[in-house]
Amino acid sequence: MDAKFEDIKADTSKELNSTEQQSHSKPSRPFLVAEAVVKILENLGVEYAFGVSGGAIAPVWAALHNSSIQVLHFRHEAGAAFAATEAYFASDRPVVVFATTGPGITNALTGLLAAGWEGAKVIFVSASTSAPQRGRWAFQETTAYTTPCTGIVSSLEQIFHYAATVECSDRLPEVSRRLTVGLAQPGGFVAHISIPTNIQTNSLKTSLPEVTLSHAVATVTEETITECARLLSERPFAIWVGFGARQAAEEIRQLAQRTGSAVMCSPRGKGIFPEDHPQFIGVTGFGGHKSVLTYMEEYCPLHTLVLGTRLGEFTSFWNPTMIPEQGFLHVDIDPNVPGAAYPDAKTFAIQSDIKVFLKELLKYFPAKNSHSKPITLPQPELDLIKPCRSGLVRPKVLMDAIQQVIIEGSDAVVMAESGNSFAWGIHHLRFSKPGRFRVSTGFGSMGHFVTGVVGAAHAMNGKAVAIVGDGAMLMNNEISTAVQHQIPAVWIVLNDSRYNMCGQGTTMQGFKGINVEIPQADFVKIAWAMGADGIRVERESDIQAALEKALVSTNPFVLDVIIDPSWKAPIANRINNLISQSATNY
Known part of the structure; x- marks a missing residue:
């Protein structure tokens, strides 16, 4: 994760409970829960909030507009969630999606599910029906009476990594802490904070403690690195690069050039290793290149070093041709990933930050002798065709x-x-x-x-x-x-x-x-x-x-x-x- 998130400080106790700061510009009044939630989001590094407004979410929406966060009003909640996912990858900062009750929430779910699959960090803030109106068929009622709440507004990791309903301001310290912890972890994090409409305008009744967390980078022991180096030194190996390795592009290039390894990538991993490099053999899986299968069948690597890809269907199609003779060395921050796609293949699993792992591994592979003759590897065919002056566009x-x-x-x-x-x-x-x-x-x-x-x-x-x-x-x-x-x-x-x-x-x-x-x-x-x-x-x-x-x-x-x-x-x-x-x- 970027350094700016390694030490996240949610220092809200001073700002949220000080009426003196507000008295400079307007009469003193109690701080509202909606304003407290927005201040938490600001302190977590949020710069953008995308969504669609509605009466039930109006207090939070107004608080967002009065904050430092840039608010973009979209035309559909799913579009806002998709946009938030891509804004996260463009900025490396968590992005907020906001929506009102009922269809505001259900419209957003497709985009939020995509955010989770893609590994984005997105915080969904929505309204829910106030307690006195529940079960009485309130307009767009969003409660257990009308909505399948399990996994949507409860803390089950079915849709969200973290979900909570703020029934009173006393809940905010825990919400702040859980968001801080989730955003500090490597990988994606999608949270849902549901706030009943009446609670949004309640006065803050609790202090929010200062939270300072340092993100510990997942790494491996020297014994594991030594064993990886030994296995990869036995015979030329292949490197399979995925989207999760995007922060380690330079280390991958160095390892490939020092070892002469063939490099292939998942569809999402395009560009992490230069596709015009002579050691690049193609994209795997959907829309991929025959040159990859040619390499696996004719060059028969002993091992494949897998970096940051789940090897799912569209990356591998679970093709047995992609299994090397002695199996995979699979590096991922998620310990559940290695071995999942190819359960019958021999897999040496390494839970680690990929950049940290490669920096240590490179110590075992000094710079390659520039006088050694490189191996000619199969590469994707580039068949250019000339434009025509007539007919539809090909x-x-x-x-x-x-x-x-x-x-x-x-x-x-x-x-x-x-x-x-x-x-x-x-x-x-x-x-x-x-x-x-x-x-x-x-x-x-x-x-x-x-x-x-x-x-x-x-x-x-x-x-x-x-x-x-x-x-x-x-x-x-x-x-x-x-x-x-x-x-x-x-x-x-x-x-x-x-x-x-x-x-x-x-x-x-x-x-x-x-x-x-x-x-x-x-x-x-x-x-x-x-x-x-x-x-x-x-x-x-x-x-x-x-x-x-x-x-x-x-x-x-x-x-x-x-x-x-x-x-x-x-x-x-x-x-x-x-x-x-x-x-x-x-």
């Missing part, structure tokens, strides 16, 4: 143009939405630095990046680009929010008038005649109607100029690209995996 041509204009011509973060969009992006786009590519291959919700791009661009104070399908764009977008706050988000819409991943996938599974078509939308007109800019691209020869215009625009910008739907996306390994599971539906 997705591969669009990806080549994005590579040239956006990736190589700017420092913008690129995001790929679930569906064929992330299949094309994973397979064809190449990154040489970490932190420039985002994709969700775990929870994989449609709508994640059509809204997440707004949170990322806002937190970066710069350009973020989302590659999305027309189905996702129609489902849930926050163009209007970006316009309101002048956030320079860019949407590149693959407009083929259908849910094409579903159409292509079901056909490959042998199901015929399923209707996946949707009426073609004009997303430029939609963008204009909301106050954004946009261009419709119908010819491949116009792609580059349109991308360049989007890149320099200071306004939210939509590129509506009319895609040839007949081109098959690189999803065959996903479909084959479904068939192997005897799937009967898509």
